[in-house]
Amino acid sequence: MDExxxxxxxxxASAALGGLGLTLEWPAIVAAADDAHxxxxxxxxxxxxxxxxxxxAVVEAVxxxxxxxxxxxxxxxxxxxxxxxxxxxxxxxxxxxxxxxELTQFQDACRTSHPAAExxxxxxxxxxxxxxxxxxxxxxxxxxxxxxxxGMFAMPEYGGNRDGLGWKLLGxxxxxxxxxxxxxxxxxxPGFTLPPESAA
Amino acid sequence: MxxxxxxxxxxxxxxxxxxxxxxxxxxxxxxxxxxSVVLFEQGRRLAPASFEHDELKYWFLSxxxxxxxxxxxxxxxxxxxRAERTTVRPALYYARTVGGSxxxxxxxxxxxxxxxxxxxxxxxxxxGTGFADWPISYADLEPYYTKVEWEIGVSGLAxxxxxxxxxxxxxxxxxxxxxxxxxxFERGARKxxxxxxxxxxxxxxxxxxGRPACVHCGFCHGFACEVMAKASSLTTVIxxxxxTGRCELRSESYVTSIDTDKRGRxxxxxxxxxxRREQFQKARxxxxxxxxxxxxxxxxxxASSRFPNGLANSSxxxxxxxxxxxxxxxxxxxxxxxxxxxxxxVSRIMHDFYDSDPKRGFYGGGGIDARIGPQPIVWAQxxxxxxxxxxxxxKARLAEFPRTMTISAHGTSLPLESNNVTLDPELxxxxxxxxxxxxxxxxxxxxxxxxxxxERGAEILEAxxxxxxxxxxxxxxxxxxxxxxxxxxxxxxxxxxxxxxxRSHDVPNLFLCDGSSLVxxxxxxxTMTIQALAFRAAEHIAAFARRGEIASPS
Numbered sequence: 001m002d003e004x005x006x007x008x009x010x011x012x013a014s015a016a017l018g019g020l021g022l023t024l025e026w027p028a029i030v031a032a033a034d035d036a037h038x039x040x041x042x043x044x045x046x047x048x049x050x051x052x053x054x055x056x057a058v059v060e061a062v063x064x065x066x067x068x069x070x071x072x073x074x075x076x077x078x079x080x081x082x083x084x085x086x087x088x089x090x091x092x093x094x095x096x097x098x099x100x101x102e103l104t105q106f107q108d109a110c111r112t113s114h115p116a117a118e119x120x121x122x123x124x125x126x127x128x129x130x131x132x133x134x135x136x137x138x139x140x141x142x143x144x145x146x147x148x149x150x151g152m153f154a155m156p157e158y159g160g161n162r163d164g165l166g167w168k169l170l171g172x173x174x175x176x177x178x179x180x181x182x183x184x185x186x187x188x189x190p191g192f193t194l195p196p197e198s199a200a
Numbered sequence: 201m202x203x204x205x206x207x208x209x210x211x212x213x214x215x216x217x218x219x220x221x222x223x224x225x226x227x228x229x230x231x232x233x234x235x236s237v238v239l240f241e242q243g244r245r246l247a248p249a250s251f252e253h254d255e256l257k258y259w260f261l262s263x264x265x266x267x268x269x270x271x272x273x274x275x276x277x278x279x280x281x282r283a284e285r286t287t288v289r290p291a292l293y294y295a296r297t298v299g300g301s302x303x304x305x306x307x308x309x310x311x312x313x314x315x316x317x318x319x320x321x322x323x324x325x326x327x328g329t330g331f332a333d334w335p336i337s338y339a340d341l342e343p344y345y346t347k348v349e350w351e352i353g354v355s356g357l358a359x360x361x362x363x364x365x366x367x368x369x370x371x372x373x374x375x376x377x378x379x380x381x382x383x384x385f386e387r388g389a390r391k392x393x394x395x396x397x398x399x400x401x402x403x404x405x406x407x408x409x410g411r412p413a414c415v416h417c418g419f420c421h422g423f424a425c426e427v428m429a430k431a432s433s434l435t436t437v438i439x440x441x442x443x444t445g446r447c448e449l450r451s452e453s454y455v456t457s458i459d460t461d462k463r464g465r466x467x468x469x470x471x472x473x474x475x476r477r478e479q480f481q482k483a484r485x486x487x488x489x490x491x492x493x494x495x496x497x498x499x500x501x502x503a504s505s506r507f508p509n510g511l512a513n514s515s516x517x518x519x520x521x522x523x524x525x526x527x528x529x530x531x532x533x534x535x536x537x538x539x540x541x542x543x544x545x546v547s548r549i550m551h552d553f554y555d556s557d558p559k560r561g562f563y564g565g566g567g568i569d570a571r572i573g574p575q576p577i578v579w580a581q582x583x584x585x586x587x588x589x590x591x592x593x594x595k596a597r598l599a600e601f602p603r604t605m606t607i608s609a610h611g612t613s614l615p616l617e618s619n620n621v622t623l624d625p626e627l628x629x630x631x632x633x634x635x636x637x638x639x640x641x642x643x644x645x646x647x648x649x650x651x652x653x654x655e656r657g658a659e660i661l662e663a664x665x666x667x668x669x670x671x672x673x674x675x676x677x678x679x680x681x682x683x684x685x686x687x688x689x690x691x692x693x694x695x696x697x698x699x700x701x702x703r704s705h706d707v708p709n710l711f712l713c714d715g716s717s718l719v720x721x722x723x724x725x726x727t728m729t730i731q732a733l734a735f736r737a738a739e740h741i742a743a744f745a746r747r748g749e750i751a752s753p754s
Contacts, residue, residue, distance in 0.1 A: 060471060066590040067598070074595065091261060129591065146581065146591060153576035154256040170601040171540055172576050176253075178416040182543055183380035183602070184536035192357065192378065192398055 043162040049089035051097055054119065055103055056081055059144070061121040065128050073165045075148050083151030083160025095143075102140035109135065204236075204448050208481045212236045213745065215469045215483035217455045217498065220300020220736040221727050222714040224433025224487035228440045229738030232446035235745060238481055239447060240471060242454040243297035248435060251426040255420045264304050264424060265289065266296040270630040276680055277641045279618060285627060291638040291679040292621070294495035295424075298451050298493065299434030301681065302727065303424040304457070306545045307356045307431065309728040311345045314338040314364045314553055316722050320336065323556060326563055329643065330521050330615040334719045335691045335700040336736075338365055344732035349400075352431045352731060353408045356400030363395065363551040369707040375547075376405045376414060380538035381605035382547030385570030388664030389550055399546040399569060402431040402728070411435060416543035418572065453479075457502040458486050458511055458635055458710065466511075466710045472631055485709040485750045487741070489734070492522065492683030492715035496621045497636050499687070500711075503706030510686070512704035512712070517697055519622055521615035521688055522638070523721040524680035526646050528609045528654035531573060531586075532666035537602040540572040553656060554723060556612070558577045564649025566611035566723040568657050573606045586670050607661060609653030614643040615685050642676050650674045682726055687716035701744075702737040709750045713737045 048056055060081035067075040075081075077089045088096040110131060117123050123131065135141045151160030153167065161167065167174055181187040201502065206212050213235035216223050227239040245263075257263035266289075273290040274283035295301045315322065317334040325331060346369050356371040358364075375398035378386075382398075389396040403420070404413045414429040428435040443445035452474035459467045459480070468482040488495045496519035500510040510518050549569040556565045573579050580598060622631045624637035651674050661669045690696025693705035696716060704710040713734050715726055722729060744750050 067595055068592055068594060070595070092618070101693060132590070149577060149580045149584070150256060150260070153580055155254055158256060167576060169595070169598055170576055170579075171539075172601060173536070173539075173597065174253075176415065176417055178542040180377040180416070180543070181380075182377075182416070183538040183540070185380035185383040185534070185538060186378055189378055189383045192360065192375070192386075194360065196393075 037126055043178060048085050051081075051085045051088065055100070056085060057121040058103065058119055059084055061128060062132065062141070062144050063148045063151070065125075065132055066145055067169075072169060075152055077162065078152050078160055078165040079162040080151035082147050083154070083158055083181050084147045086159040087147065087150070099140075099143060102138070102143065106135065106138065106140045201444075203442055204445055206236065206238055206448050206481075208479050209481045210239050213484050214238070214487055215240065215481050215485075216487045216489060218300060218488065218490035218494070218714065219298050219438060219449065219451075220295070220489065220491060220714070221302040221432055221730050223487075224299065224437040224441070224486055225731050225734035226489055226713060226738050227447050227449075228437040229735065230742060231441045231444040233738075233741070233742040235446065237441065237447040238483070239449045240453045240455050240469065240481075241298045241449065241451045243295075243451065244447065245298040245434075245451040245704075246424070248424070248426050248428050251424040252477070253417065253423065255402065255575050258304070259422050259578060261417075262289070263296045263298055266294055271296065271635075272627055272629060273636040274278040274624045274627055275638045275639060275640070277639070277676065277678070279639050280617060283624060283639070283693050286679065289679070290636070291640075292491075292636060292683050293679060293681050294491050294493070294683065298438065298449065299432045302432040303434055304422050306421045307727075308546055308549075308569070308725040309348070309356070309400045309402045310549065310551075310725050311365055311367075311732075312338065312341075312722045312729050313363070313551075313554060316720060317341075319556065319720060323558070323563070326614065326645075328616070330617055330688075331563075332615070332688075332690065332695070332719055335689055335696075341729075341732050341736060342366065342368060343449050344735040345728065347735045348728055348731045351735075352402055352436055353404055353411070354400050354402050354728075355405035357398045358444050360397035361395060361551055361662045363554055371400065373405045373408055375399070376401055376544050377416075377547070378569075379543055379547040379572075381541065381570040381572065384538070384605065384664040385607070385660060388660035389548075390660070392659060394550055394660070396548045396550040396570075398407070399544065399549045403544050404429045404431075409436070414544060418541045418543055419575065421545045421572070421574070441741065454631060455490075455498060456631070456739065458488075458498065459502075459505060460504060460511065460707065464506055464707060466707055467585050476631065477640060483739075485711065485745070487711040487713065489712075489714045492686045493621055493636055493638075494684040495636075495712055495714055495716045497623065500623050501634060506715055507706070511704045512697055512710055514706050515694055515697060517617075517688065517695070519715060520617045520620045521685040522621055522754055523613035523615055523684040523718070524638060524640065524642075524677050525641065525682045525684070525721050525724045525726070526611045526650040526674075526677065527724065528611070528650040528656040528657070528674050529606055529672040530609075530654055530661060530669060531604060531606045531672075532661040532664075532669045533600050534603050534605070534664075534666055536715040538605050539602050541575060541601075546555060546571045553653060560649075560652060562645040562648040562652075563614065563650070564612040564645055566609055566649065566653045567725070568609045568653055568660070571606050571608055573601075573604050574595050576601070579604075586672065598709040605661075607657035609650065609657045611646065611649045612723060613646050613684075615688070615720065615723040616643060621686050638679075639675065647674055647676070674731060682715070682721075682724070684715045684721055686719045687712045688719050689750045690719065701734045701740040702733070703744075711741055
């Protein structure tokens with residue numbers, strides 16, 4: 001309760017999840033994490049729990065445009081689509097039906113604008129970017145942005161952030177103990193001294 | 201040592217409701233003074249070893265906190281509107297577990313200044329507000345601030361800020377290491393002639409009272425400390441209370457009303473136990489430390505034919521004058537790595553703009569600190585809100601994570617009667633009890649002050665050599681973790697709920713002590729003050745009890 005800027009911190013979190021329009025419930029996560037753990041170490045980690053193959057392909061293509069693969073890995077390599085599938089089957093199950101409905105609308109809109117393409121996933125990257133730009137304000141894209149962030153940066157136990165790829169992108173080191181110096185600027189810091197005017 | 205287990209039919213000296221920052225202190229002080237105590241907590245008791253670095257769990261899935269499904273609340277910004285149920289998390293957000301919000305706070309422990317207690321006398325009235333002096337002064341509270349620092353454990357450097365109020369003892373531990381954000385903050389602030397100083401934190405910089413030193417993992421803010429270097433009631437005062445053999449911690453016990461007898465005195469508390477069976481614990485006196493949201497709710501839920509507007513509410517002020525504080529943010533990117541995600545959240549603060557200055561054209565003041573940005577998930581979301589939100593440009597911004605720092609400007613909230621906690625007329629919680637309804641709109645001065653402080657923070661970042669500075673929009677608040685002012689302290693029963701000793705004006709054996717007791721908001725970081733109030737109140741309550749005025753040792 002002490003921390004003031006926790007509010008601004010949470011405001012971001014709140015705005016983010018507010019976009020999902022649904023409440024989350026904690027206990028379901030345990031099952032999800034277990035699931036993901038098994039999946040990660042099981043024989044077929046591509047087995048889907050909620051999404052169809054076709055839906056999963058679209059979700060993955062969208063996530064891969066939100067955090068693209070370039071000289072470093074992106075959402076695709078981090079297994080974000082896998083995370084999203086697991087989340088919808090467990091701790092985000094409350095939002096699953098509305099997410100699927102939004103996804104269907106997204107696919108319909110894509111078919112209307114690109115009748116020849118089999119799906120969004122089959123478009124060229126340029127076409128995908130142009131189409132997503134036109135869809136930026138839709139609930140589906142807003143939800144996808146948040147889910148991509150969750151899948152990219154939540155603990156790998158949840159099924160995304162595979163091999164800590166999300167954390168590597170940030171330069172976040174997953175360690176339990178650190179020692180000073182922590183960064184460049186505190187390396188040669190001589191210690192706190194009162195300026196002469198204060199000491200007077 | 202065997203922990204006591206009191207029968208509900210047994211008359212205990214004190215039933216304390218809430219095991220957070222204030223309730224934990226109260227339980228320790230009264231049990232050590234020889235009284236029998238049952239400490240009620242609606243949440244579970246969690247083992248420190250179970251605390252994880254799981255951002256999704258604690259920030260998004262109510263791993264420690266009240267949640268919007270089982271403990272729903274409604275919010276509106278104006279009493280003329282219908283309050284809407286909050287979907288992501290409750291508007292008044294707190295850790296719902298043994299130790300309360302002292303578990304997941306950041307542990308910034310600066311003292312309030314003298315001005316916080318008598319500002320109304322210094323500045324005069326502010327029209328349309330409940331701006332008032334406290335019935336106690338900084339000098340009254342100083343010994344208890346010192347007690348908090350030494351009993352709970354605070355790291356800091358006495359005399360480092362020219363604006364610090366007088367103190368009788370130095371800190372028991374030296375400051376925590378200075379982070380890169382602290383070095384840059386100090387550099388920028390001093391260039392501008394300001395006075396940054398090492399942040400006082402309730403986190404061990406060295407082993408203290410049986411708890412280890414901080415290992416700098418970086419997961420304080422919103423997380424509970426698994427190494428116990430960050431002080432919480434769970435790991436400090438509650439075990440000490442239990443060690444007396446006179447305090448029973450009753451977790452998963454949700455108090456829903458305080459009963460009274462024909463004379464209008466409290467007889468004990470009614471609660472749901474872990475199996476959701478209704479129980480009643482008899483007690484000579486009741487102390488409510490349930491937080492600034494739950495304390496007024498409990499009093500309002502305790503309405504009876506004798507007290508139709510709720511218990512201790514003859515003033516009509518129970519739940520009124522809710523204050524959140526305001527925190528405005530500026531962040532900056534630097535050339536080299538800071539790695540702010542490591543170690544404690546704050547290593548430098550300054551109080552140059554603490555006092556209100558009429559020349560600014562609005563009421564308000566605050567503290568400004570240098571701090572970590574959030575951990576990865578929330579940081580990535582915030583980055584999307586403040587710039588490109590997807591694609592290559594977004595990904596490039598994400599990679600700036602180690603080179604980023606944040607400044608938080610913490611400011612005042614004016615007490616307004618229109619900002620309050622009431623019982624929602626329709627919505628019930630998972631136990632069938634009325635949900636909290638929050639009505640809140642920041643006073644224009646609160647927002648003006650927030651923008652002023654944010655601007656000062658941005659100047660510091662520029663002076664420190666930032667490559668790019670971003671100011672977050674200062675929008676009206678719709679929820680908070682600072683839950684203050686809803687059962688204010690005062691000498692006049694017509695304009696306050698409790699007296700200077702935290703005794704309710706209406707019920708002589710009912711005491712309230714937590715964020716709800718505050719008369720003004722301070723400039724943020726209220727936990728230190730809440731605990732000082734609890735140490736002070738406990739001393740007086742024990743004296744009353746010894747004199748037979750409310751209870752006597754059984």
